[in-house]
Amino acid sequence: MCLGISLARTELPLELIARHGLDRCAHARGGEKEIQFLFRDRDPRLPVWQDGQLQIMRWGNSHGQSRLLPRTGWTWQETIDSGGWKNLDAVPVDIPASLGFERGVWYRIRQGIRGLLVLDEQNSHVVYMICEPSTHYYRVMTRSDRMPMLIDEQI
Numbered sequence: 001m002c003l004g005i006s007l008a009r010t011e012l013p014l015e016l017i018a019r020h021g022l023d024r025c026a027h028a029r030g031g032e033k034e035i036q037f038l039f040r041d042r043d044p045r046l047p048v049w050q051d052g053q054l055q056i057m058r059w060g061n062s063h064g065q066s067r068l069l070p071r072t073g074w075t076w077q078e079t080i081d082s083g084g085w086k087n088l089d090a091v092p093v094d095i096p097a098s099l100g101f102e103r104g105v106w107y108r109i110r111q112g113i114r115g116l117l118v119l120d121e122q123n124s125h126v127v128y129m130i131c132e133p134s135t136h137y138y139r140v141m142t143r144s145d146r147m148p149m150l151i152d153e154q155i
Contacts, residue, residue: 001074001131002113002148004038004101007047011096013054020045020056038101039073048115048127049094057117057125066120075116075128077149085116093117093127094151102142111151 009017009026012035017023025035037046037059044059058065060073068088075085095113099106114130130149138147138155147155 001144001146002100002102002129003040004036005046005095005097005109005113006034006036006099006101006106007096008098009033009035011098012047016047016054016056022056034098036101044073046095046115046127046129048117048125049096049112050091050117050125054096055125057127059126060128061120061126065124066122066126068121069118069126070128073129074131074146076146077114077130077132080116080130085118088118091117095127095129100148102144102147105142107141107155109150110153114149114151 022035025037026033027036039059044062045056046059048055048057061069061071062073064071093115095115097109097112100109116128116130118126120126131146132149134145134147135155139145
């Protein structure tokens with residue numbers, strides 16, 4: 001799984017940072033500011049590339065805002081492949097990330113994470129991270145049996 005991501009502050013447009021108050025999520029790492037997006041946040045959000053535009057969207061349904069959507073922030077690729085999201089008109093999206101976070105471990109991500117975008121009953125965008133079974137290395141590193149589906153990369 002992946003409980004958080006980080007993206008260099010310079011990767012986000014200033015307008016997006018201001019509109020969503022993302023400076024409150026800023027941290028310094030190695031002299032460079034980064035924005036951290038954590039699932040445990042009061043209002044979990046993720047950056048998402050949709051139709052060529054970078055947007056900030058709600059990450060999952062952890063607080064039960066939707067009665068239709070699962071109360072989680074992740075979905076298995078296997079669930080998607082078997083048609084589990086078919087009746088929700090789900091759209092694949094990319095989640096940009098430089099680092100991922102799982103069980104106290106930050107790890108490098110080269111291009112980002114695959115995501116699934118759906119609309120809830122209020123027509124609000126909700127993004128779910130797509131996960132797959134962990135590789136041996138990821139399991140040893142994080143002690144997790146599932147990992148995010150990375151874009152053109154395998155840990």
